[in-house]
Amino acid sequence: FARRSLAARIPGLDRLDLDLSPLRAQLAQSARARSMIRRRLAQRSVSAIHAYSQHVVLFSTNELRRLPSVVSTDGSSSQNSEQLPYRRPTRYTRGTAALTELFERRVFDAATIVVAQSEWAAASIRDRYGLDRERLRVIPFGLMPFTPAEPQTSGPLQITFVGNGLERKGGVRLLRVFRQQLRGRCLLNIVTHDRISPEPDVRILRNFVPGDPRLVQLLGETAVFVLPTEIDKSPYSIIEAMFAGVPVVSTRCGAIPELVEHGTTGLLVEHDDDALAAAILSLLDSESTRAQMGVAGRARAFAHFDARDTTAQLLGVIAEARALFSLA
Numbered sequence: 287f288a289r290r291s292l293a294a295r296i297p298g299l300d301r302l303d304l305d306l307s308p309l310r311a312q313l314a315q316s317a318r319a320r321s322m323i324r325r326r327l328a329q330r331s332v333s334a335i336h337a338y339s340q341h342v343v344l345f346s347t348n349e350l351r352r353l354p355s356v357v358s359t360d361g362s363s364s365q366n367s368e369q370l371p372y373r374r375p376t377r378y379t380r381g382t383a384a385l386t387e388l389f390e391r392r393v394f395d396a397a398t399i400v401v402a403q404s405e406w407a408a409a410s411i412r413d414r415y416g417l418d419r420e421r422l423r424v425i426p427f428g429l430m431p432f433t434p435a436e437p438q439t440s441g442p443l444q445i446t447f448v449g450n451g452l453e454r455k456g457g458v459r460l461l462r463v464f465r466q467q468l469r470g471r472c473l474l475n476i477v478t479h480d481r482i483s484p485e486p487d488v489r490i491l492r493n494f495v496p497g498d499p500r501l502v503q504l505l506g507e508t509a510v511f512v513l514p515t516e517i518d519k520s521p522y523s524i525i526e527a528m529f530a531g532v533p534v535v536s537t538r539c540g541a542i543p544e545l546v547e548h549g550t551t552g553l554l555v556e557h558d559d560d561a562l563a564a565a566i567l568s569l570l571d572s573e574s575t576r577a578q579m580g581v582a583g584r585a586r587a588f589a590h591f592d593a594r595d596t597t598a599q600l601l602g603v604i605a606e607a608r609a610l611f612s613l614a
């Protein structure tokens with residue numbers, strides 16, 4: 287309750303993005319995390335610290351310096367400040383983000399090694415903080431592979447969207463495009479906790495949880511996975527669709543171009559209704575293209591986003607941090 291209270295949005299100032307709610311939430315979380323870390327260090331021998339992400343250890347730089355430490359992140363504060371699902375950036379956002387960067391710089395300076403989830407995130411960290419390349423690694427955060435459900439062979443084609451914060455995740459745009467250009471060609475599944483009024487040919491699924499086995503079945507029924515987001519960095523929902531063998535339509539946002547190989551595993555579009563509709567329709571019209579992209583996407587998921595491999599890479603970096611720390 288205390289953490290939620292400290293992070294509460296301030297009416298009026300929140301509309302201008304001047305209430306520092308994200309930073310206050312991170313500082314409250316970091317205070318709690320510091321207490322947990324110190325308690326664990328006092329109880330037993332600890333050989334290394336791995337923090338995900340930098341925002342949870344804003345108050346733990348002393349601990350990061352005392353032990354071999356790896357800090358993983360999906361983006362820098364400058365990137366994160368533009369990509370909040372519940373608010374839009376304003377002309378004041380860069381100024382408020384600069385305050386977070388003061389804390390963030392201390393974390394990156396203290397860590398033995400920093401792991402970026404994508405080249406997109408790594409570039410921002412290098413540019414803004416001048417982090418030595420020797421201390422920066424890029425490791426995608428993968429998912430455990432799963433056996434796809436049997437694909438749908440009868441009934442109308444279905445497209446699926448997964449995400450909360452529909453406005454900035456692209457759900458509102460997708461609904462608009464569906465109403466104006468797609469209804470009658472397919473059914474639309476929306477997996478979200480947001481409240482949406484029911485309407486014809488739109489199925490709202492609100493009670494899914496992370497790792498929900500029902501998602502595997504839903505993706506088996508899906509012809510095209512669509513995420514026209516303007517805020518995501520490396521969304522797991524796209525990787526899930528790829529493991530399910532479903533072609534993806536998404537936007538050139540964050541590190542998504544590192545996930546979706548345009549023209550091979552899916553299609554990437556700009557933030558434009560007509561472009562989004564055209565991409566979806568082109569896949570709905572071609573079963574062979576969908577099948578080819580689905581196979582290519584599943585192969586790409588195994589090659590780059592298999593959690594068994596990415597976790598092994600992360601453990602290797604932690605071992606490397608221990609070796610570097612012992613030499614320092």
